[in-house]
Amino acid sequence: MGAHIEVAGLTMAYDDVVVVDDVSFQIAPGEFFGLIGPNGAGKTTTLEMVEGLRRPLSGTVTIDGIDPASRDPKLLRRIGVQLQTSAFFERLTAREQLQSFAALYDAPRAAVGAMLELAGLEDKAGTQTSDLSGGQRQRLSIACALVHDPDVVFLDEPTASLDPQARRNLWDVLRSLNDDGRTVILTTHHMDEAQALCDRVAIIDGGKILQLDSPAALIRGLNAPVRISLAPGTLALEEARGLSGVISADLENDALIVATRDPVSVLTALAGLGALEGLSVAGASLEDVFLELTGREYRA
Ligand SMILES: Nc1ncnc2c1ncn2[C@@H]1O[C@H](COP(=O)(O)OP(=O)(O)O)[C@@H](O)[C@H]1O
Ligand SMILES: [Mg+2]
Numbered sequence: 001m002g003a004h005i006e007v008a009g010l011t012m013a014y015d016d017v018v019v020v021d022d023v024s025f026q027i028a029p030g031e032f033f034g035l036i037g038p039n040g041a042g043k044t045t046t047l048e049m050v051e052g053l054r055r056p057l058s059g060t061v062t063i064d065g066i067d068p069a070s071r072d073p074k075l076l077r078r079i080g081v082q083l084q085t086s087a088f089f090e091r092l093t094a095r096e097q098l099q100s101f102a103a104l105y106d107a108p109r110a111a112v113g114a115m116l117e118l119a120g121l122e123d124k125a126g127t128q129t130s131d132l133s134g135g136q137r138q139r140l141s142i143a144c145a146l147v148h149d150p151d152v153v154f155l156d157e158p159t160a161s162l163d164p165q166a167r168r169n170l171w172d173v174l175r176s177l178n179d180d181g182r183t184v185i186l187t188t189h190h191m192d193e194a195q196a197l198c199d200r201v202a203i204i205d206g207g208k209i210l211q212l213d214s215p216a217a218l219i220r221g222l223n224a225p226v227r228i229s230l231a232p233g234t235l236a237l238e239e240a241r242g243l244s245g246v247i248s249a250d251l252e253n254d255a256l257i258v259a260t261r262d263p264v265s266v267l268t269a270l271a272g273l274g275a276l277e278g279l280s281v282a283g284a285s286l287e288d289v290f291l292e293l294t295g296r297e298y299r300a
Pocket of ligand 1: 014019037038039040041042043044045046
């Protein structure tokens with residue numbers, strides 16, 4: 001299961017404006033890979049070139065050695081591309097929609113029931129697509145991309161415009177796809193989503209890859225201070241500032257925030273003082289990595 005993907009020197013321009021600039025990466029079989037960056041970064045253009053749906057100006061893509069732009073049927077059967085939900089036939093029910101895709105790909109009809117289950121849409125099987133909620137339509141679009149049991153799945157901003165609950169539900173679906181051994185390539189402008197799901201991420205901005213690694217390694221590379229949060233009044237500010245290893249201590253949003261690169265010493269000292277009320281500890285996030293890389297706030 002899964003496929004090896006090799007992308008080398010991909011470049012794309014519209015009207016002489018370069019929007020994807022010499023992008024290279026490799027994806028291992030079974031990997032969950034994220035292309036992340038703000039709107040307009042070049043994620044969709046890159047993804048479409050990797051899917052073989054858009055011809056690059058220069059550069060090459062192979063999936064298990066085959067160029068996806070060749071539309072080789074052997075390869076196409078192994079690839080699932082999530083369609084925009086606007087591509088549905090509105091008058092069809094969820095089940096009929098899936099049956100159409102199954103027929104298109106010559107997939108067994110039994111796959112339709114399995115996909116309804118995977119997408120959590122069994123009780124909506126008879127509902128017209130136009131009457132599904134945004135989250136349900138999104139899950140149906142992913143189910144349609146999977147009905148032929150591909151081992152590589154491409155998803156372009158699958159959770160855009162979903163509410164937090166629907167997003168979490170969809171994360172579970174995506175994790176289960178990957179747990180089954182599929183290679184998953186996702187684009188997102190939600191840094192938290194990439195951090196929660198991806199084995200590795202390429203951070204893209206202005207058409208260029210700025211960094212490529214696991215979210216954990218990127219965050220470690222920042223060597224950013226850890227933020228220790230306590231209930232206000234747990235400790236006097238001056239006392240907190242005087243502890244060895246403390247960079248700063250301030251009241252923020254009804255909490256005492258102590259920043260340090262040596263959380264072990266500071267927490268030990270706080271424990272010795274019996275000053276741990278309301279304790280929570282937060283490290284840096286992928287958003288901080290983005291900020292550090294580009295020198296500006298993340299603009300989703
Ligand atoms: N068909 C097109 N014609 C002209 N410009 C385009 C076209 N598609 C995308 N672009 C431009 O290329 C850049 C990257 O777009 P895109 O790949 O869609 O970014 P993302 O998916 O990261 O939001 C944007 O500036 C966008 O306006
Ligand atoms: Mg896009």
